[in-house]
Every structure is written in C-alpha cells, then in structure tokens.
C-alpha cells in the first residue's frame with residue numbers, strides 16, 4: 001500500500017475520548033501523580049561533532065501526546081501532595097543519615113558530639129498564644145497600652161484559633177523590627193557559626209586556624225515559621241574530625257563532648273549581633289537572637305517521642321529530629337493564607353492572607369524603598385522577608401537531595417544494580433556508555449504546566465499522532481529516492 005492509498009488520518013485514529021484518557025493517564029503515571037506537572041518539548045540526542053552524525057536517544061515526539069511530562073517537585077504540601085511527600089522523604093533521609101548513618105555515611109557518625117539547637121526570634125510585642133498552663137496572658141491588674149487596648153487576654157486559645165500569633169495591639173507591635181530581623185536572619189546565622197567555631201577553639205585552648213584543621217562543624221538547618229510569623233532556626237549541629245562524617249569523632253582527640261558543644265552554642269547565640277542598614281530616618285537596629293536557646297543532645301538512646309515530652313527532657317532521638325524537620329519543610333507561610341507568589345500587600349488582602357501577614361507585607365514594601373540593602377525585600381514578600389533557603393546544610397553534613405534523586409533514578413532503571421548499603425555520594429550520572437566520538441546534547445523548551453483538559457489532551461494526542469504519521473510517510477517517500485541516487 002503506497003502513501004496515496006492509506007486511509008485519511010482521522011479515520012485511522014481511535015475516538016477523542018479514548019485518546020484523551022490515554023494522554024492524561026500516561027502523563028499522571030509518568031509524573032508519579034504530580035498535581036501540576038511541567039510539560040516539555042524537546043529531545044536528547046547523541047551528536048558526533050566530527051562527522052555531524054546525530055542519533056536521537058529520546059524525544060518528546062515519541063510520547064503518545066507529543067509531550068514529556070516531569071513532576072513539579074514542589075516541597076509545599078499545599079501545592080502538590082505527591083511531590084511534597086517525596087521531598088519530605090528525601091529530607092528525612094538527608095537529616096537522619098547525618099545523625100545515625102546510612103546511604104554510605106558510617107553508623108559511627110552517631111557517636112560524634114551532636115545537639116539539636118533551636119534559635120528563636122526576640123519579642124517584637126505581645127501576641128496571643130497557647131500557654132502550657134493558664135490563660136493566654138493572665139494579668140490581674142488588667143493593664144492597657146497607650147492606645148487604650150488591653151495588654152492581657154484571659155482566653156485559653158485552641159490550636160486553630162485564628163487570633164494565635166496576632167499582636168494584642170497592632171500599633172504597639174514593632175512590625176519594622178520584625179521585618180528587619182527576619183531579613184537579616186541568614187547573616188545572623190553566618191555570624192553565629194563563625195563565633196561558635198571561635199568559642200570551641202577557645203575551649204580547646206587552640207588558635208581558631210588550628211582548631212579548624214582538627215574539628216569541622218557540620219549542620220543542617222531548617223527554618224520554621226512560628227504563629228507570629230517570625231522564623232525559628234532548628235539545626236542539628238555535629239562535631240567531626242578532619243575527615244568529616246567518615247572519620248573518627250573529635251570527642252577523644254580534643255576532649256569535646258555534646259555538653260561542651262551546647263555550652264558553646266549558648267555563649268555564641270547570646271554574643272552575636274548584626275547592625276541593620278539604616279532606615280530613612282537614620283535609625284538602625286542591633287539585631288540578636290531571642291534569649292530562648294534550646295539545646296537537646298541527639299542520641300539513639302533517647303526515647304523516640306521525647307520531643308513531645310516535657311521541656312526538661314533534654315535528649316532526642318535522631319529519627320525524631322528527622323521527622324520533626326522534614327515535616328516543617330513541607331510548609332512555608334500558607335498557614336497565614338500567603339500563597340507562593342505575592343506581588344503586594346493589596347494582592348495579599350485579595351487572596352485572603354491574615355491581617356498580621358498583610359501588615360508584615362506592607363511593612364516590607366515600605367522598607368524596600370528606605371535603603372538599597374532592603375530593595376530585594378520586594379522579591380521575598382511571600383516568605384515575609386525571610387530570604388534564606390528553607391533548608392541548608394554544611395557540605396559534609398550528609399548526602400544531598402541531588403544524590404538521593406540520582407540513586408532513585410538508578411534504582412528505577414536497574415533495581416538489582418544498587419545494593420541497599422551503597423554510598424549514594426559515589427553514584428555518578430549515568431552517561432549511557434556513549435559511543436566513541438559522540439556527546440549527549442539535550443534541548444528542552446517549556447510547553448506548559450498542569451494537566452490539560454480532556455479535549456486539549458485528545459487534540460494533543462491526535463496532532464502528535466498526525467505528526468508521527470507524516471514523518472513516517474515522508475521517511476518512506478525519501479528512502480526510495482536515497483536508494484536511487
């Protein structure tokens with residue numbers, strides 16, 4: 001049958017409905033049920049630069065609907081539950097392997113001095129809160145502020161009370177100090193780590209440069225938004241010898257214990273400060289951590305539920321730390337009704353953000369114009385002025401998200417090829433044993449995000465099928481010519 005006697009394309013295709021379902025179903029399967037997958041068009045090709053020969057390894061044109069679908073990878077559970085769950089699992093591995101070993105990190109890492117620290121924000125004014133005992137803010141004398149508003153609250157708020165975290169008086173609450181402090185948290189953390197190293201060196205009676213050679217400080221740090229929308233920094237901090245997590249603990253060589261580490265943390269947290277850039281009126285803030293610094297020794301002899309216990313319980317199990325932190329990572333500021341992108345305070349009002357969050361965003365907009373150091377606040381409105389990453393770690397802490405994803409790809413491609421105790425830090429990207437003289441060239445363009453409607457999906461499948469048939473016919477028309485020439 002030659003090309004001219006083939007039935008018309010439309011008759012050769014199954015119904016639109018069937019195609020649409022096939023398109024959506026397979027896209028869902030390919031993105032592991034991602035809620036808003038990304039659609040890409042393009043290909044990966046082997047190219048021989050010397051001869052110009054190309055061989056297509058993979059092309060989105062091969063897919064039924066002509067698109068390559070990839071998961072959105074969003075860590076926020078409110079944006080995409082399946083991607084968030086996968087992210088949370090990876091975060092758990094990343095944190096836990098640094099405390100208990102695994103994925104190639106030796107189990108001996110668990111014996112290194114290690115503590116779980118929480119650095120808090122200072123007070124910017126009284127807010128409604130849940131107290132362990134008694135009412136929100138019980139005051140027998142019922143004082144009022146200079147705006148005539150009560151500085152007391154006799155309620156016992158429920159966990160879901162929308163007033164939680166809202167100031168008792170919005171005019172007394174120092175929104176500017178809150179925003180400026182939040183803006184400088186990454187710098188405050190940087191200075192804290194430098195100071196911690198100095199403080200530990202001092203305790204070992206060593207110059208800092210010598211101490212640095214013998215002891216490395218490893219950490220992973222996660223921020224959590226409190227109900228008053230100020231961040232707290234939670235970080236497992238671990239002391240390593242010169243070889244990081246793979247080498248011996250510095251406990252013996254330097255005589256450092258977890259208690260020494262905790263003492264040094266308290267001293268450094270109380271000592272460091274940052275002077276903010278001046279506001280329009282010339283005022284600057286001297287910024288510090290809040291006075292509440294919480295340290296809990298991480299040990300596998302701790303009860304697994306110790307974090308939920310009394311505040312006097314100062315031991316915590318590695319898996320508890322990993323669960324606690326990976327849970328925070330699936331959230332950002334959505335509890336305040338703030339979406340992932342915010343253009344202005346007016347936008348925040350329109351999408352139903354809390355009054356407290358809207359005031360913080362308005363303050364950020366105001367600050368942005370007061371000094372060049374604050375200009376970028378406008379790009380951090382959705383995180384209420386926090387400009388750091390939700391999770392950061394020192395290089396040697398444990399494995400990375402990239403290494404975990406690479407290991408997962410490898411395990412999917414060849415489950416038998418990855419032993420359970422493999423060091424995921426050693427897995428390199430699979431280069432498919434490229435033939436001599438060839439290199440891999442990838443070219444992708446963004447085609448859209450989110451599943452497409454049934455009709456659109458059906459149309460996409462049809463047009464991709466037509467393109468394939470045209471391509472096939474063209475191929476058959478061209479090949480006899482090639483043979484003749």
Ligand SMILES: [Zn+2]
Pocket residue numbers: 033034035036037071072073074080082083084
């Ligand atoms: Zn997703």
Ligand SMILES: [Zn+2]
Pocket residue numbers: 127128129136137153154155157163
């Ligand atoms: Zn209250």
Ligand SMILES: [Zn+2]
Pocket residue numbers: 145146147148149169170171172173
């Ligand atoms: Zn007031």
